[in-house]
Amino acid sequence: MRFTNIFKAGLCLSLMSSSLLLSSCDGDKPKNPEKQFDTSLVIANTIDIVTVRSFADLTAQVTALDKACMELKKNPTQANLDKARELWKVARKTWEQTEAFGFGPVGELDQDNQASEGEDNYPLDIDPNMDTWPVDVSLMNQTIASNERITKETIEKHNETRGFHLLEYILWGPQSSPFTIETLQGNSRLLEYLVAGSNDMKSVCDKLTTKWPAFAKMIKAAGKGSKAYPTTKAAIEEMVTGMQDIVDEVGKEKIEFPLNGGGPTGSVEGGDTNKDGKPHFEKEESPFSNNSLQDFQDNLQSVYNLYTCSYKGQSGASISDLIVNVFKKPELDKKFKAQIIKAQTALKNLPGTFTECIEHHRPEVKSAQAEVIKLSEILEKEIAPLVSDSQGEI
Template identity: 25%
Template sequence: MKNFTLALAATLLLAGCQKEEIDPQNTAAGSPGYNATALLDYAANGVILGTYRDLDAKTATLQTAVAALAAAPTPAALAAARQAYRDARAPWEATEAFAFGPVSTQGLDAVIDTWPLNRVDLTALLASTDPLTPASLRPRDGGLQGFHPIEFLLFGNNANKALADFTPREYLFLKSSAQNLKAATTQLLQAWQPGGGNFAAAVAKAGPGSTVYPKQKQAVQELLDGLIGPADELANSKIEQPLAQQTTDVEEAKFSQNSKAEFLQNLAGIEAIYTGRLGTTTGTGFTDLVAKRNPVLDVRFRQELAAAQQSIAALPGRFDEAIFQNPVAVRAAQARVRTVLATLQTDVQPLVDAL
């Protein structure tokens, strides 16, 4: 009996060791478990860092374009500044698929993209004699910082602001705000990249020894939460509120009339992390994890994501027009996005839970 007991104990100990060996954070490639190192590394150092670099470059272009407009207000300079704004919004909206880490812990989301715009205080500030330097604007409420005050002053309430409507103080505010926006995106980039805060390494090297993600599963869950967030917000806030209330007052990109493009970038961010593709570069994406466990689900989700993108792109006219003139089409597009959300929550989440 004693020998049997010892043998049983040894068997249980061995089984425990084998379980530990196939835990995601300790699994060697090709073993029975799932090693998330390649997924986490490309998500962090490929997609996320690449998108933040693009964002920082485009906010630099926006800063330059705004300064040029203030120095020489011409129709061409105004058109260039407006296009630079739209261009900078593209990578920012894609980053909503990974809105975790420094963008949150350093309070950068609030100074880059607070919505709604605080138009009452903005009007009062512009009418005052208060200084409009970058330093004086930096402590202001988030509703007076970042993209949206710049958007409003560049485009006006209906995207038809004339050069004659700009005031000297508006130009001062625009220049200082664009400078602060660029500083915030640079801070965000530096927080992720080597030589700075290197949060990318915290994601890529999740597992034993990490103080941020002691298990790879925690970092994988962070990525999945990142995908769920913009799908939820797009379907149930950005589309739902203007459509249900039948007003553009709650449309986030109303001043620039850029909603459809921004919706597509929300989905592009999800696609980049899921597929492991960013522009012409490719790496390991979430598709690798899903396909190894449920290849039918992987194919279905990619089809659902493509269908959501196609439905948004196919909305007749601008979004602010479609909510009044083609609400059925908007509802159909919204349903496609909700399908993406439901699949992530109902079908992909259990795969992560099982890691």
């Protein structure tokens, strides 16, 4: 997920079987660790068990959500509104649990890598098409109030009013005056906009489902002829960077911007430019559904899933295994996994909604934020250097 345009923007670990774990390496920086550990299996397992299955679930859930939105437009009843809201949260949870692997078709491959693998392989920047935040409420209201015909193509013009948060706004409405079924029954433009938005989301997910297999094949070929990932180390670094990016975003953007300001228009870099230590409700990620705190927890869950190669009861050789068996850092592995849970728990235990918390429970929010920052520091200062400083292949 990205903070863009306006402000710019399972839990079961399974170790590899002893047949896969051969003699251990000496020291923290083995010269030829691939002889002791099959890192290619880690990459393949993580892609197949976690990423491929997560995106397949997402596509199915967004398809169901699109159908529910069309049914709500056709027959605007409270039952159909409740169903659409429920399916939004189901799809939202899965999307947020993919944030640690927002690379490849989801993010931006650099142009050299893209060209080397074939220009038609990757639709760049799927993420802002699905999840730009905060959504531009003013522009949405202008579109609704206009005479413009609202279609999927209308939605595609403006990432700042596109994806999950467009649907969220229409399904729940602003916090100051939430939408009811009567609101929707009395404004056909809202329902027209809703369906155009859900159609667009389904189209984006369909593209992702089409393009991801080519990327999966490429990253699983790391060290075996992949031009974008010439070594297994490069693929593992991509995954570690993905984890670090989302943890940083949760602590330093998703929590920080609404809590204290910051994040100037047009630039997420620049950090504290507009920081004033006051609540900025307009910068909250999912305020209409009061889902922000759940978003943050699910983002951290995506890190756990990727790190442990575990998803919905399946697991395999993982980055966690690399830390324990190649880099000989079992205590670091335990610390990192424990800190994920500690940060998730701190967020879960915040009283009320995130909107309420940034106004009335600021010390508690800062304490939870500090736990997320600790997680970021473990990644940045301890886990990432192990990978980047390793000699030769991993």
